[in-house]
Amino acid sequence: MKPGSSLFIDFEMKFKYEIEGGNFSKAGNASSAVKKILKQLNVPPSIIKKLVVALYEGEVNVVAHAWNGCIRVDIETDRIFVSIEDEGPGIPDIAQAMQEGFSTASQAVREMGFGAGMGLPNMKKNADVLDIRSDVGKGTVVEITTFLKKQE
Amino acid sequence: MVVEDIVKALKLNVFGGNEGLLREVTGGYVSDLLSDVMGNALEGDIWATLQTHKNVMAVASLKDVAAVILVKGLKPDEDMLAQANEEGIPVLGSDLETFELAGRLYALINKE
Helix, strand or coil: CCCCCCCCCCCCEEEEEEEECCCHHHCCHHHHHHHHHHHHCCCCHHHHHHHHHHHHHHHHHHHHHCCEEEEEEEECCCEEEEEEEEECCCCCCHHHHCCCCCCCCCHHHHHCCCCCCCHHHHHHHHCCEEEEEEECCCEEEEEEEEECCCCC | CEHHHHHHHCCCEEEECHHHCCCECCEEEECCCHHHHHHHCCCCEEEEECCCCCHHHHHHHHHCCCEEEECCCCCCCHHHHHHHHHHCCCEEECCCCHHHHHHHHHHHHHHC
16 A cells, blocks of 8 residues: 555454344445444545445345345455345346346335336446345345455 | 525525535436435435435435435425434425426536
């Protein structure tokens, strides 16, 4: 890192947040908490902005589709690793779910301005690495990696 | 230009989040799809929408938009307003339809 650059993480931190399926009044609380922590740690704003988009979309997906879930955030020296794990219906066809505009959201959820089929594409655009695994009828694990230093 | 300048120029209602009236406005965004705003709005944008629920404030705060404008005389839900006051992000209102409001906002912000 260049001298004088603001990033100053020489330790590892882990956080965990629970997400309630169906409870839109709390959607975004975990993302907001993570954003505050990253700001306090002087993570560059450009990295926070990207991660927050991916994280919020992941959080809303759990609220909109799953029964419950949790977000784990590992802040490491060279990367931020987020795992969003839920118990829920799972995703039968992940490639289809990744397509812009594809959505299985309910009418009620769409009327709120969610469920336009932009969530997963937004996550892909804003994560350095996005990994999704799903077991139909059991749940889904979404992993987002954001590198803190440019990869060689 | 700050939020308050736009409030005065367009005669907007201020529903809440007054603490943020001096936030700097650098652009605008118009959308009712929250993921679209998440993906494309920029920090400092003033965001016009017809959505009046609390999740609007979650998105507004995560994206650091300057303020939210509700169109067509719509009013914020109680929990949206509470969140706006807590975050200090102004929630404004206009009786104009989105098309007309967006036109006036564009003219105003681009005059700078």
